[in-house]
Amino acid sequence: MEQVGVHPSSRLYPGVVPDTAERVTRTVVLDFTSGGTPWRPTGLYAPPGERITVRAPAGIGEERLRVRIGSWNDTPMPNVGWANPEEFGRFGQLTVGRLLSETTSFGSPFGGLVFVEVGGGVALGPTEVTFEGVIEAPVFELGVTTNDAWVEQLATRHAPMGEIWTDVLHIDAETRVLATVTDAEGLATLWRDSVLAHAELVGQPPSERPNKYPQRFTFDPWESWGAHSGFPIHITQDWTEEVLDLPLLMSGGGEHWGPFHELGHNFQEDAWTFPGAWSEVTCNIHVVHACEVVLGLDKMACGNLADPASRAVARARYFASDVPYDASDWQVIESGLDMWLLLQEHGGGWDTLKQIFRRYRDLPASEVPRTPQAEVDTLVRFFSEALGRDLVPFFDHYKLPISEALRTELSMLPAWEDDPLAD
Numbered sequence: 001m002e003q004v005g006v007h008p009s010s011r012l013y014p015g016v017v018p019d020t021a022e023r024v025t026r027t028v029v030l031d032f033t034s035g036g037t038p039w040r041p042t043g044l045y046a047p048p049g050e051r052i053t054v055r056a057p058a059g060i061g062e063e064r065l066r067v068r069i070g071s072w073n074d075t076p077m078p079n080v081g082w083a084n085p086e087e088f089g090r091f092g093q094l095t096v097g098r099l100l101s102e103t104t105s106f107g108s109p110f111g112g113l114v115f116v117e118v119g120g121g122v123a124l125g126p127t128e129v130t131f132e133g134v135i136e137a138p139v140f141e142l143g144v145t146t147n148d149a150w151v152e153q154l155a156t157r158h159a160p161m162g163e164i165w166t167d168v169l170h171i172d173a174e175t176r177v178l179a180t181v182t183d184a185e186g187l188a189t190l191w192r193d194s195v196l197a198h199a200e201l202v203g204q205p206p207s208e209r210p211n212k213y214p215q216r217f218t219f220d221p222w223e224s225w226g227a228h229s230g231f232p233i234h235i236t237q238d239w240t241e242e243v244l245d246l247p248l249l250m251s252g253g254g255e256h257w258g259p260f261h262e263l264g265h266n267f268q269e270d271a272w273t274f275p276g277a278w279s280e281v282t283c284n285i286h287v288v289h290a291c292e293v294v295l296g297l298d299k300m301a302c303g304n305l306a307d308p309a310s311r312a313v314a315r316a317r318y319f320a321s322d323v324p325y326d327a328s329d330w331q332v333i334e335s336g337l338d339m340w341l342l343l344q345e346h347g348g349g350w351d352t353l354k355q356i357f358r359r360y361r362d363l364p365a366s367e368v369p370r371t372p373q374a375e376v377d378t379l380v381r382f383f384s385e386a387l388g389r390d391l392v393p394f395f396d397h398y399k400l401p402i403s404e405a406l407r408t409e410l411s412m413l414p415a416w417e418d419d420p421l422a423d
């Protein structure tokens with residue numbers, strides 16, 4: 001039988017499983033119908049270097065499901081697998097997967113949380129799957145687990161990783177940092193509200209966006225790697241407090257920008273995201289929105305990019321520069337967000353943005369802007385029509401290359417009397 005072995009770096013990450021932790025057999029009912037994110041968490045953990053056995057109903061192999069150990073699906077950098085894990089905090093490739101058959105037996109030299117992955121086209125409803133040789137991980141499920149039960153799980157379950165589950169977001173993290181979360185209900189509710197705020201802003205409630213939920217935050221100990229969006233959203237470990245410290249989050253004292261930003265990437269849309277640095281702009285609209293509506297912070301407390309005084313300085317610098325609107329330049333990241341926020345502040349608030357995002361969503365596929373020119377013209381048109389005013393002079397400050405045809409057309413509208421940039 002194939003030997004697994006414990007990789008020495010697993011003690012660094014994801015961590016050690018005590019010999020005393022009971023290896024158990026657990027049967028979990030998992031829904032394998034396609035839709036939603038492709039991972040079905042089990043709340044179970046595979047110890048490093050030990051084989052687990054997964055038993056599933058006959059014929060399951062035809063569904064091409066995969067069992068995965070470990071929630072990190074990226075490689076920090078090419079060939080990091082042979083680099084010194086002490087330097088990175090974790091080995092390069094941490095995850096191991098196998099196709100799920102009636103009996104699947106394998107292990108990971110690192111260990112990790114256990115998931116079953118569902119590909120497209122699977123229509124297998126609730127199915128019992130039995131996992132042998134696993135240990136239980138602490139799992140807080142919003143609406144099911146009480147704070148007291150969570151604290152008890154933290155004391156009695158010895159997996160080095162645990163999870164917080166809501167219907168729209170799952171968070172996995174090292175148990176030692178989850179142990180700092182005493183009000184798991186409050187924290188899970190805050191993150192659920194944040195995801196829903198991001199979804200509401202773009203007019204795409206979870207029910208209409210089945211492939212996005214639940215999103216997942218997974219922490220990564222290699223801090224210099226930074227964070228990234230996608231599935232899972234990889235959160236650097238130095239953002240632990242930003243994600244898990246509820247009082248800090250609610251007081252505006254934390255640097256909440258990062259996690260909201262990565263989540264924002266998962267909700268921004270190409271149709272209203274111009275080329276160049278704008279992919280780092282439109283995700284930040286979500287950050288400011290969530291700061292205001294979820295955390296109840298004003299823009300000054302939200303972060304430098306949102307602070308009106310900092311924006312005024314950055315705006316003047318960009319207007320005076322020769323940096324083009326589509327540059328991959330920090331100035332565009334600053335001034336691009338400023339453009340959106342001035343529209344939000346002087347053009348009818350978040351409701352106008354929601355109305356415009358919904359208008360994009362309702363466009364027939366053939367009318368969705370797909371070229372830089374069409375993207376610019378569509379945004380200028382949609383804002384001008386939403387306010388019933390010619391916003392070309394406003395957008396000109398930001399050097400947007402608006403077509404002559406659209407300029408002529410919008411010039412029939414009245415001037416924008418609330419233009420914050422008018423002379």
Ligand SMILES: [Zn+2]
Pocket residue numbers: 261265279280283
């Ligand atoms: Zn980004």
